[in-house]
Amino acid sequence: MDFFQSVDGQLDDALQTAPNVITNDQQVRGMLTKRAKTxxxxxxxxxWFADPAKALCPKLAGTPTADQPLIGMCDSARCPRATHHPRHRPLWExxxxxxxxxxxxxxxxxRAERAR
Incomplete structure (x- = not known):
């Protein structure tokens, strides 16, 4: 038990010094509230459409002043605002x-189509 308590103490110390660690549900809700429109x-x-100037879809559509992403036009392999997560893998596969x-x-x- 002493060993496990010492490990818990080390983890607590690491959590307090680590940047951007969300430690409870209230902080998660607060973060999501701030990011809800993003x-x-x-x-x-x-x-994550936080900065429209960095998003690729408005540029591709010719609407650089768009205030929302054009998710249907997303080229997620090239856009810095797009993120992929494990739940997206089956669709890609x-x-x-x-x-x-x-x-x-x-x-x-x-042959030309096969190469393309």
Whole structure:
């Protein structure tokens, strides 16, 4: 028991000195309240639309003054505002499998399409 209590004490010390550690539910609710207008949930990614000038979708759409993301136009592989999480993985895996099947069905006459 002494060993486990010493480990708990070390963890408590680490939590107090670590930056950006949320230690209770009230702090989580406060953080989410502040970020509620910033976080947009998408099917394939999450968008943290805090600074529209850094988002890619308004630039692609030609609407640089947009106040909300165009989540359907998101190029999440290139946008610095997009994040991917484990819950998005099945969608990405399904897309990869569908593309493999599609490319595998291309005939010999469609070499350019196969390469593309």
């Amino acid at each position: 976080l947009h949930l998408g099917t394939a990614n999450y968008c 399904k897309t990869v499998e569908q593309n493999k099947v599609f490319v595998g069905m291309l005939g010999r006459r469609q």
